[in-house]
Amino acid sequence: VRLLPATPPPGPARPEFWRSPLRGARLTVVLGLVLLAAIVVVAVTGFLSHAAYQPDLGRNAQVPVGQDLQLFVIGWPTSPSWLYALTQGLHVTIGIVAVPVLLAKLWSVIPRLFAWPPVASAAQALERLSALALVGSTLFQFATGITNAELYYPWHFKFVSAHYYGAWVMVAAVALHLGLKYPTIRTALRTRQEVLQLADDLRAPAPAPETISRRGFFATVAGASGLLLVTTAGQSLGGPFRRIALFAPRGAGVSGPAGFPVNKTAAVARITPQLVGAGWRLRLTGPDGTTAELSRTELMNMPQQTYNLPIACVEGWSTTQSWRGVRLTDLAARVGAHDAQQVRVESLQPRGAFRQTTLGHAQLRDHRALLALQVNGMDLPLDHGYPARIIVPALPGVHCTKWVGELSFS
């Protein structure tokens, strides 16, 4: 039984409705391959960020372990120290830079949305559903990721879980899409333009006069991506590039105490001057229950180390500063934890997902892993974690706990 007429109603369902002379299989394939490269980078660095949070340790997991669809745990190293700055800088920057390519790709295939008849078979119905999953999840990932990096949270769900599970839908949908389109991609790249045109359903049957060449179109997309790159990447690269990062939230014109930006102020973390005053003591606990309490003066009298290390935020920005403080292994020795495997770090801040964190063996044992007391030759400013904060190479910024109150070695 035919429910719909064989000829489409006037409007976008008719092929003649789409008149741009630019559309065609090859344009879509080129845009698709560029977008694919970007999505691979964004997805891989996204899952690496999940690994960098070391969800298997303590209460680190943001998404429940065993429900995160990962078959194995990736151990997170401490070298090179700029590893997380690189992976997360790529995640955020490439995501932003890919937006014009994503828009161009979607523009190039829009006639397909209105193809007539809307559903011709069970197989086509499933393809439509998978296209919704593909476009819906991709736009969801870009929209939530970019707005989150801009400190704008217009939704009523937990960002981390939604962005994490959304990524699995996107990755699965992209993989299926590639499988489905593999023959088309091959044909579009290997067939001569004149032959390709004969079976190209994306080509306008009645094209309008050309107003921009295909090369001009690609150059415009590249120009838009390049402009986003230039106005964004500086918040990750630092140096002179930060001055031209005009729109990145930790870019041009944004700094903080000791000459670098803050991720979260003491005020918003509810750190009061009383909490960090002269009465502050660092509490250490060893695996056998040995405890010790150290004042800031006592900590300053321990051997001090200085390292230039980056802190890198999940929002994509990073900055390298000169940190000075006590080695975590020296503090472990104070409570007899000479072969401790882990350390649980607790902040003075009364609430928040990152008021406590657990560092693994590689992090604890790295000789550059510090309880920092000073930065750039001065005492830590309160907003950067006074009286003491964790600095570990290649560790996500939120795990470099500020306003540390207690270290428990085990």
Add this chain to the structure above:
Amino acid sequence: VRRLYGASPLHLLGHLALLGVAAYALSRAFQPRFAPEPLNLAAWLVGGALLHDLVLLPAYSALDALAVRTLHTPLLNHVRIPFVLSACVFLVYAPRILDRQPRNVVNALGVEPPDYLLRWALLTAALFMGSLLLYAMRAHAGARARAAARGGPHGS
């Protein structure tokens, strides 16, 4: 299978695999502790596709059609290209350009953020001015070349 379904068994298998992954991932994301308002998450998951396909794309296509009708060709792209560049920056950085939820920024950074709207306005002005200046220079060079061609080899 092909007659009933309309494609190869592999096609069916691939789609069932996607449905499986998506169903599991969404069932986790929709847990009440992550998504206390399930309709809000659902709206976000499909809303982007609907807004893009049925609002954003038709809107910029209509705007482009209007530009094509009103501007002649060399000038058209000198307006189109700075517009696209400026619009892409606006789309990506709209929350900061429009200064949405400004408390979040002040709370996090500890300082007032820069005036991103001013920066975007200046960038847009610079893009359009640069592009139109280029157009004027090209038009001028073209006019001179035409004048020289008309004058021929004996022209002054």
